[in-house]
Amino acid sequence: MFTAVPARTRTTQTHCPYCALQCGIALTAGDRPATLVPADFPTNRGGLCSKGWSATELLDHPERLTRPLVRAVPGDRSSAFVETTWDAALDLVVARVRAVQEAHGLDAVGCFGGGGLTNEQAYQFGKFARVALRTSQIDYNGRFCMSSAAGAANRAFGLDRGLPFPLADVGEADVLLLVGSNPADTMPPAMQYLDASREKGGRLFVVDPRRTATARAAELHLAPLPGTDLALANGLLHIAVAEGLVDEHYVAARTTGWDAVRASVQASWPDRVERLTGVPVAAMRRVVLALAGAQNAIVLTARGAEQHRHGTDTAQAWINLALALGLVGRPGSGWGTVTGQGNGQGGREHGQKADQLPGYRMLADPAARAHVAAVWGVDPDSLPQPGRSAFELLDALGRDVHALLVLASNVAVSAPDARRVMSRLRDLEFLVVSDFFLSETAELADVVLPSAMWAEEDGTMTNLEGRVIRRRRTLDPPGEAHDDLALLADLADRLGAGAHFSADPETVFAELGRASAGGRADYAGITWARVDDEQGVFWPCPTPDHPGTPRLFLDRFPTPDGRARFVAVEHVGAHEPPDAEHPYVLTTGRVMAQYQSGTQSRRSRSLQLVAPAPRCELHPDLAARHGIAHDDVVELTTRRGKARFTATVTDAVRPDVVFAPFHWGGGSSANALTDAALDPISRMPAFKTCAVAVARVGGPVERVPAPTSQPVPVVLEPAPRTPLTPTRRRTAAVKSTPRFLQGVFPLTGEGLTKPGPVDPALTYTVPSGASAQALYFRGGNSTDELVYVLLVRDGEPVRWFPIGAKGDVHVPLRVVEDLPGGTVVSLHAAAPAGTTGELVVDLGLVEV
Numbered sequence: 001m002f003t004a005v006p007a008r009t010r011t012t013q014t015h016c017p018y019c020a021l022q023c024g025i026a027l028t029a030g031d032r033p034a035t036l037v038p039a040d041f042p043t044n045r046g047g048l049c050s051k052g053w054s055a056t057e058l059l060d061h062p063e064r065l066t067r068p069l070v071r072a073v074p075g076d077r078s079s080a081f082v083e084t085t086w087d088a089a090l091d092l093v094v095a096r097v098r099a100v101q102e103a104h105g106l107d108a109v110g111c112f113g114g115g116g117l118t119n120e121q122a123y124q125f126g127k128f129a130r131v132a133l134r135t136s137q138i139d140y141n142g143r144f145c146m147s148s149a150a151g152a153a154n155r156a157f158g159l160d161r162g163l164p165f166p167l168a169d170v171g172e173a174d175v176l177l178l179v180g181s182n183p184a185d186t187m188p189p190a191m192q193y194l195d196a197s198r199e200k201g202g203r204l205f206v207v208d209p210r211r212t213a214t215a216r217a218a219e220l221h222l223a224p225l226p227g228t229d230l231a232l233a234n235g236l237l238h239i240a241v242a243e244g245l246v247d248e249h250y251v252a253a254r255t256t257g258w259d260a261v262r263a264s265v266q267a268s269w270p271d272r273v274e275r276l277t278g279v280p281v282a283a284m285r286r287v288v289l290a291l292a293g294a295q296n297a298i299v300l301t302a303r304g305a306e307q308h309r310h311g312t313d314t315a316q317a318w319i320n321l322a323l324a325l326g327l328v329g330r331p332g333s334g335w336g337t338v339t340g341q342g343n344g345q346g347g348r349e350h351g352q353k354a355d356q357l358p359g360y361r362m363l364a365d366p367a368a369r370a371h372v373a374a375v376w377g378v379d380p381d382s383l384p385q386p387g388r389s390a391f392e393l394l395d396a397l398g399r400d401v402h403a404l405l406v407l408a409s410n411v412a413v414s415a416p417d418a419r420r421v422m423s424r425l426r427d428l429e430f431l432v433v434s435d436f437f438l439s440e441t442a443e444l445a446d447v448v449l450p451s452a453m454w455a456e457e458d459g460t461m462t463n464l465e466g467r468v469i470r471r472r473r474t475l476d477p478p479g480e481a482h483d484d485l486a487l488l489a490d491l492a493d494r495l496g497a498g499a500h501f502s503a504d505p506e507t508v509f510a511e512l513g514r515a516s517a518g519g520r521a522d523y524a525g526i527t528w529a530r531v532d533d534e535q536g537v538f539w540p541c542p543t544p545d546h547p548g549t550p551r552l553f554l555d556r557f558p559t560p561d562g563r564a565r566f567v568a569v570e571h572v573g574a575h576e577p578p579d580a581e582h583p584y585v586l587t588t589g590r591v592m593a594q595y596q597s598g599t600q601s602r603r604s605r606s607l608q609l610v611a612p613a614p615r616c617e618l619h620p621d622l623a624a625r626h627g628i629a630h631d632d633v634v635e636l637t638t639r640r641g642k643a644r645f646t647a648t649v650t651d652a653v654r655p656d657v658v659f660a661p662f663h664w665g666g667g668s669s670a671n672a673l674t675d676a677a678l679d680p681i682s683r684m685p686a687f688k689t690c691a692v693a694v695a696r697v698g699g700p701v702e703r704v705p706a707p708t709s710q711p712v713p714v715v716l717e718p719a720p721r722t723p724l725t726p727t728r729r730r731t732a733a734v735k736s737t738p739r740f741l742q743g744v745f746p747l748t749g750e751g752l753t754k755p756g757p758v759d760p761a762l763t764y765t766v767p768s769g770a771s772a773q774a775l776y777f778r779g780g781n782s783t784d785e786l787v788y789v790l791l792v793r794d795g796e797p798v799r800w801f802p803i804g805a806k807g808d809v810h811v812p813l814r815v816v817e818d819l820p821g822g823t824v825v826s827l828h829a830a831a832p833a834g835t836t837g838e839l840v841v842d843l844g845l846v847e848v
């Protein structure tokens with residue numbers, strides 16, 4: 001089924017697995033552990049951040065998944081995981097997928113991908129959905145990151161490439177305006193370009209509601225209320241018009257739609273914009289004068305501007321400003337968006353999106369369908385039509401979509417309104433997750449497939465510049481973990497479509513090139529050999545003798561008339577304005593030593609030392625109003641849920657804004673709070689603003705919440721195959737359903753004051769629309785020490801069960817609370833440091 005690659009001992013040039021800067025590294029591997037040093041690649045020029053430096057730690061992490069996992073009781077996702085063989089796991093996947101499609105139709109099976117997949121994997125996943133499964137239901141987590149900027153760039157320029165110029169141009173800029181971007185924390189090596197610019201007299205302006213590390217380096221920091229960036233951009237454009245700073249020659253020669261935009265921004269007079277945004281008129285004027293007066297000026301937006309209910313229009317507003325000042329397509333100047341995920345760029349080009357085929361071709365376009373179908377060797381009419389966007393797909397789980405295959409994504413933490421998403425995941429008939437760790441999403445699955453990590457697979461990535469680069473396999477995956485490319489090829493084979501798929505990444509890349517030929521993201525002229533020889537190749541690159549395209553739009557825009565399009569856009573008030581109950585604005589984001597949903601970075605010992613716990617940021621005035629001191633535990637409440645954080649009291653955030661990082665799940669899930677209001681064009685959720693209430697719940701504690709490191713799943717002998725019918729599903733005839741968190745688990749004590757999760761299987765989420773009660777607890781302790789088990793509700797301890805040395809307890813719970821739908825219950829345990837033994841637990845609940 002899979003071909004093992006012999007172990008090699010060598011140093012390989014490859015790239016950091018994390019963000020879109022894709023810093024070059026030299027990885028030495030053979031005998032584990034592998035080691036790395038930074039490389040002098042054009043993006044990082046010898047720099048690395050703490051995430052990159054620590055990346056090899058996870059390759060040999062004890063929690064790596066090394067064998068497929070299935071449920072001990074098939075169909076019962078409250079039963080423990082047990083290891084099984086690849087053949088048994090894939091047979092099960094194919095049987096359940098077929099059963100679901102026979103029962104509910106082809107579109108009842110969905111696929112959810114990620115921006116961390118290689119180009120080859122992302123391309124193959126899109127093809128797998130359309131050819132092997134013939135489902136329209138595929139999208140990916142990049143919809144949560146880049147889709148609004150992509151939508152705006154496509155509308156304005158006819159093409160979406162994050163940076164339409166090399167990163168080196170940023171270092172040459174005389175003026176740089178960053179909007180909702182914080183590279184000092186998210187991609188620190190990129191700061192060398194900002195430093196280079198300032199060292200030669202360049203000026204940096206930052207727009208951000210927080211005084212971030214990047215903002216502190218700026219000449220001027222503008223701190224608008226979250227959700228008002230569009231108003232600010234229109235206000236700046238109003239000033240440019242009023243001051244006669246518009247590049248009329250450029251506008252006339254290279255754009256359309258200016259008259260409508262000029263008329264629309266007349267209403268954005270500076271005093272009005274100051275009232276909306278909180279940014280002083282003088283600051284706005286200073287930015288406009290600087291941008292207009294510079295030889296080379298660049299405007300960069302990122303998620304802070306884009307993750308809004310009107311994120312596409314907001315990105316467009318900043319594009320309008322850049323076009324009016326004649327920046328776009330001028331060497332050394334321009335507008336760009338800073339891509340976040342490692343392959344956020346390539347991941348959105350080749351068919352993971354619900355509406356797209358490889359090369360940015362549109363699935364609804366008959367000519368595009370014919371071209372791609374010819375490359376794939378299938379009938380164009382067999383290709384499904386566009387499906388649902390990411391959140392809409394997740395929200396359809398259990399209703400229209402009954403089985404889901406997830407690759408490289410942890411939606412239980414990263415999706416907005418995360419409790420709702422977890423409830424939808426639980427409503428599925430069948431969930432398959434491929435990952436290298438047992439993520440919060442994998443914990444909910446029927447089948448978990450162990451995947452290879454970055455250093456264990458070959459392929460290409462496309463960085464934030466649109467530069468196609470090589471990810472090189474340097475060592476073998478541990479145990480039986482496998483590359484997702486091979487997984488998809490094998491699954492396709494078992495589904496009867498194997499002739500259309502390959503497990504060889506270079507073969508798949510060549511096919512990707514043919515499928516993208518003539519498309520907007522044209523890779524036809526790129527080969528792995530060229531990528532190796534040329535330190536990457538910028539797309540579009542249509543032929544083998546084409547040099548690639550580091551700078552776009554120099555002569556024309558890829559629109560029908562060759563001109564960029566102004567689009568008039570208007571500020572719209574917040575979709576969820578603060579009120580008496582939720583008086584502040586919540587905004588979410590990243591911290592330097594964590595990455596995305598934290599599946600990897602929360603397991604890194606080095607990174608945990610830097611950012612061990614989720615901390616929200618509160619202004620001193622806001623904190624004083626609620627009696628909150630630095631390090632207190634606070635509870636944030638929105639209309640969707642609650643989450644707890646340790647307070648950082650700082651004047652770096654506006655007095656009316658609360659910042660929370662989104663890298664954690666459980667009781668500190670920022671996305672349990674966020675709103676799934678979608679942008680009407682990009683279908684991106686409004687992660688960056690919603691109304692929130694703040695309350696102090698306690699003083700400093702050692703650990704908030706409990707650490708997320710998970711013990712290795714309990715290993716049992718594979719259960720004999722049994723008919724795969726879902727069990728314990730609620731029906732109208734069933735009044736109540738018993739639920740149990742039970743089993744025998746290894747216990748290693750870290751101290752009686754340091755409880756931690758016992759096992760991922762000991763977590764239960766009350767289904768949406770149901771309620772539950774815990775009725776009894778039984779426990780046994782094989783150690784020579786007193787231990788205790790903690791019943792945790794939504795991250796908050798609610799019951800302690802002491803168990804004496806080699807003792808047992810049976811505790812009927814006479815005081816019980818209703819646990820409403822969405823409540824997460826789990827069992828944690830603590831023992832004196834160094835204690836080892838086994839714990840027997842049995843928590844009985846009833847679900848009504």
Ligand code: SF4
Nearest residue numbers: 016018019023049052
């Ligand atoms: S900046 Fe990004 S790519 Fe570079 S080392 Fe850090 S996480 Fe990795």
